Amino acid sequence: MNVTIYDVAREANVSMATVSRVVNGNPNVKPATRKKVLNTIERLGYRPNAVARGLASKKTTTVGVIIPDISSIFFSELARGIDDIATMYNYNIILSNSDQNKDKELRLINTMFEKQVDGLIYMGAAITEDHVNQLKTSPVPVSLAATVDASNTIPSVNIDYEIAAYEATTLLIQNGTTHPIYVTAEDEDSAVSERKYSGYVRAIKEANQSVNEEYIIQADYSYESGMEAAEEILNMNDYPKAVFVSTDEMALGVIHGFQDKGVQVPEDIEVVGFDNTRLATMVRPTLSTVVQPMYDIGAVAMRLLTKFMNNEKVDEQNVVLPHRIVERNSTKAE
Amino acid sequence: MNVTIYDVAREANVSMATVSRVVNGNPNVKPATRKKVLNTIERLGYRPNAVARGLASKKTTTVGVIIPDISSIFFSELARGIDDIATMYNYNIILSNSDQNKDKELRLINTMFEKQVDGLIYMGAAITEDHVNQLKTSPVPVSLAATVDASNTIPSVNIDYEIAAYEATTLLIQNGTTHPIYVTAEDEDSAVSERKYSGYVRAIKEANQSVNEEYIIQADYSYESGMEAAEEILNMNDYPKAVFVSTDEMALGVIHGFQDKGVQVPEDIEVVGFDNTRLATMVRPTLSTVVQPMYDIGAVAMRLLTKFMNNEKVDEQNVVLPHRIVERNSTKAE
DNA sequence: GTGAAAGCGCTAACAA
DNA sequence: TTGTTAGCGCTTTCAC
Numbered sequence: 001m002n003v004t005i006y007d008v009a010r011e012a013n014v015s016m017a018t019v020s021r022v023v024n025g026n027p028n029v030k031p032a033t034r035k036k037v038l039n040t041i042e043r044l045g046y047r048p049n050a051v052a053r054g055l056a057s058k059k060t061t062t063v064g065v066i067i068p069d070i071s072s073i074f075f076s077e078l079a080r081g082i083d084d085i086a087t088m089y090n091y092n093i094i095l096s097n098s099d100q101n102k103d104k105e106l107r108l109i110n111t112m113f114e115k116q117v118d119g120l121i122y123m124g125a126a127i128t129e130d131h132v133n134q135l136k137t138s139p140v141p142v143s144l145a146a147t148v149d150a151s152n153t154i155p156s157v158n159i160d161y162e163i164a165a166y167e168a169t170t171l172l173i174q175n176g177t178t179h180p181i182y183v184t185a186e187d188e189d190s191a192v193s194e195r196k197y198s199g200y201v202r203a204i205k206e207a208n209q210s211v212n213e214e215y216i217i218q219a220d221y222s223y224e225s226g227m228e229a230a231e232e233i234l235n236m237n238d239y240p241k242a243v244f245v246s247t248d249e250m251a252l253g254v255i256h257g258f259q260d261k262g263v264q265v266p267e268d269i270e271v272v273g274f275d276n277t278r279l280a281t282m283v284r285p286t287l288s289t290v291v292q293p294m295y296d297i298g299a300v301a302m303r304l305l306t307k308f309m310n311n312e313k314v315d316e317q318n319v320v321l322p323h324r325i326v327e328r329n330s331t332k333a334e
Numbered sequence: 335m336n337v338t339i340y341d342v343a344r345e346a347n348v349s350m351a352t353v354s355r356v357v358n359g360n361p362n363v364k365p366a367t368r369k370k371v372l373n374t375i376e377r378l379g380y381r382p383n384a385v386a387r388g389l390a391s392k393k394t395t396t397v398g399v400i401i402p403d404i405s406s407i408f409f410s411e412l413a414r415g416i417d418d419i420a421t422m423y424n425y426n427i428i429l430s431n432s433d434q435n436k437d438k439e440l441r442l443i444n445t446m447f448e449k450q451v452d453g454l455i456y457m458g459a460a461i462t463e464d465h466v467n468q469l470k471t472s473p474v475p476v477s478l479a480a481t482v483d484a485s486n487t488i489p490s491v492n493i494d495y496e497i498a499a500y501e502a503t504t505l506l507i508q509n510g511t512t513h514p515i516y517v518t519a520e521d522e523d524s525a526v527s528e529r530k531y532s533g534y535v536r537a538i539k540e541a542n543q544s545v546n547e548e549y550i551i552q553a554d555y556s557y558e559s560g561m562e563a564a565e566e567i568l569n570m571n572d573y574p575k576a577v578f579v580s581t582d583e584m585a586l587g588v589i590h591g592f593q594d595k596g597v598q599v600p601e602d603i604e605v606v607g608f609d610n611t612r613l614a615t616m617v618r619p620t621l622s623t624v625v626q627p628m629y630d631i632g633a634v635a636m637r638l639l640t641k642f643m644n645n646e647k648v649d650e651q652n653v654v655l656p657h658r659i660v661e662r663n664s665t666k667a668e
Numbered sequence: 669g670t671g672a673a674a675g676c677g678c679t680a681a682c683a684a
Numbered sequence: 685t686t687g688t689t690a691g692c693g694c695t696t697t698c699a700c
Contacts, residue, residue: 015687024679051389054678055693073407076410077405095417095427111426115396252616283616339693354694355669358695389676
C-alpha cells in the first residue's frame with residue numbers, strides 16, 4: 001500500500017485537511033505546522049495521488065490533444081507549441097492520433113471526455129456536422145488549432161488560408177506565369193483546403209484567366225506524391241512555368257521530381273510551397289513558401305484554452321494569426 | 335451535474351453493481367437486464383467517469399511518455415509507434431517534452447507517477463544514477479525507447495549502436511578513405527553517443543589508423559550545425575574524403591554545406607548519415623544511412639510495457655532490434 | 669444473476 | 685489556524 005494523505009496526517013499529528021492545505025500551498029497554515037508537515041511528507045515519501053485529487057476537485061489538470069498524425073513534421077511542431085504552453089500553465093497533455101479518420105476522431109473526443117480532461121485541443125481536416133454536434137455538447141472548453149470550422153462556432157486559431165494562397169499564387173503570376181499550376185491534397189470537407197483553393201482561384205481570375213482544371217493536380221500530402229505531380233506536369237505539353245504546392249513536403253517532392261528529369265528550379269520552372277516547415281531550408285534551391293507559424297498556432301490555441309478554463313475574458317474566440325511569404329531560391333528574384 | 339452510474343441504476347431499477355457489470359462487459363448479467371441497462375444508458379447519455387474508475391480500480395489505462403522533443407523528426411516517429419500500440423491495447427498516452435534537461439526529466443517522471451500512469455516509456459540521452467534511482471523505485475513498469483542505460487538494469491528497446499557505427503565507418507573505409515571524419519552531437523553522459531563513437535573508433539583502429547581528434551567534429555543535432563561542420567571540414571588542408579554523421583538531419587546540413595561551396599557529393603566527398611528518417615530520401619543526392627527502425631522501436635517498447643503491465647512473461651527485457659545500412663547516392667557505388 | 673456496502677485518496681465546506 | 689465530515693463516481697468483495 002502506498003502512503004496516503006491520511007498516513008501523513010497521523011504521523012504529523014494534524015488533520016488530513018491541514019496536510020491537504022500545505023500540499024496545495026494554502027497560506028492559512030502556521031509556518032511551524034507547515035514545516036512539520038513538510039518534514040513528515042519528506043520522511044514518508046508521500047506523493048499526492050492526482051486521480052483522487054481529480055475525483056474530489058473535478059479538475060484533472062490535463063487537456064486532451066487530438067491530432068491527425070504526430071509524426072508529421074507540420075503537426076509535431078504544433079504539438080510542441082501546445083505542450084510548452086500547457087506546461088507553463090501546469091497542465092499535462094493526453095495526445096492521440098486520429099489519422100483524420102472520422103470514426104476515430106469522434107471516438108477519441110468521447111474518450112477524452114471520459115478521462116475528464118479539463119479542455120480539448122482539436123486538429124483535423126474535416127469538421128462535419130457530427131463533429132460540431134459532439135464538440136458543442138462538450139462539458140469542457142474546446143479550441144481548434146490549424147483547423148477551420150466553417151460554421152465558425154467553435155473557438156479556433158488559424159491563419160487566413162484564402163488570402164495566403166491568393167498571395168502565393170499572385171507572386172507567381174507577377175513573376176510572369178499567367179496560370180500557375182496548383183498541387184493540392186484535397187481532403188473532402190476540409191475547410192482549409194477549400195480556402196486555399198479559393199484563394200488560388202481568385203488570383204487566377206483577377207489575372208483575367210479562366211481556371212483550367214488540367215492545371216490542378218491532386219496529390220496526397222506525401223513527398224512521393226509531389227514527385228509524381230512533377231512528372232505529370234512535365235508530361236503536359238506547354239505547361240505553365242510555375243507551381244504552387246499546398247504543403248512544403250509535397251513541394252520538395254515536386255522540386256526533386258523536376259530536378260531528377262533535368263529541369264532546373266527556378267530557371268525552368270518556379271515552385272512555392274506552404275507552411276514553412278523546417279524542410280523549406282533543407283532543400284536546394286531553398287523553398288519559397290507561405291509562412292504559417294505552426295508553433296505559435298499551437299501555443300496560442302493552448303493559451304486560448306487556458307483562458308476558457310479559467311473563465312478569463314476572451315475578446316475574440318476565432319484568432320487569425322498573421323502569415324507572410326518568404327521568397328527564397330525556388331522562385332525568381334524580382 | 336453529470337449523469338452517474340447511480341442515476342442509471344435508479345432509472346433502470348437495478349443496482350449500481352449491475353450497471354457496473356454491463357459497462358465492463360461482465361458476463362454475469364442476464365441478457366434481459368443487460369439490455370434494459372444499455373437502453374437507459376443510451377437514454378440518459380451516461381458516460382463513465384474514468385477518473386472515478388481509476389481511483390476505485392487503481393488502473394488508469396494511460397501510460398506516460400517522456401520524450402526529448404516531439405517536434406524532432408526522429409522522436410515523433412517513435413512516438414507514433416508508441417501511440418499505435420498503446421491504442422491497440424486500449425491505453426492512452428500522456429506525452430511530455432523534456433528537452434533532455436535533467437531536472438525537467440526527473441520532475442516529469444514524478445508527475446507521471448502522481449497521475450497514476452499504469453506504465454512509463456522514457457526517452458532521453460543521459461541515464462544518470464539519479465535517473466536510475468528514481469526509475470527503479472517506480473510503482474509501475476518502465477521501458478526505455480532508443481535510449482540506453484549503461485547499467486542495463488531497466489527494460490529497453492534499441493539497436494546495437496556500436497556495431498551500426500562500426501559498419502557505417504567501415505563502409506566509408508572500404509570505399510577508400512582510411513580515416514573518415516565523424517560529425518557528432520555528443521551529449522554528456524549519453525550512452526548512445528558513446529557507443530556510436532566507440533564503433534567509429536573501432537573501425538578506424540581496425541584499419542590500422544590511430545584516431546585523429548581533428549577529424550571528430552562536434553555539432554548540436556541541428557541542420558545548421560551540419561552546415562557549419564561542412565565548412566569546418568573544407569577549411570582543413572587535405573581533409574579525408576568521407577564523413578560519417580551521427581544523425582540524418584545534420585547529414586543533410588553537411589551535404590548542403592559542401593554543395594553550397596561547389597563541392598560535389600559523392601564525387602568529391604562521401605557522406606553517410608544515421609537513423610534513416612524520412613529526410614534521407616528528401617535530399618539530392620539521396621542519403622546513404624544507417625537504418626534505425628524508429629517506429630518499431632516505439633512500438634516494441636510499448637508492447638514490452640504491456641507485457642509487464644499484464645504480468646506476461648518476458649524473455650528478454652533488453653531488446654535489440656536489427657539495423658542495416660542503405661546505400662543510396664551520397665556514397666560511391668562499389 | 670443481483671444487490672448492499674465499504675472503500676479508493678483526496679477536496680471543500682463548515683465548525684470550532 | 686485547524687479539524688470534522690461528507691462526498692467525488694466508481695469497483696469490488698461478500699451475501700443472497
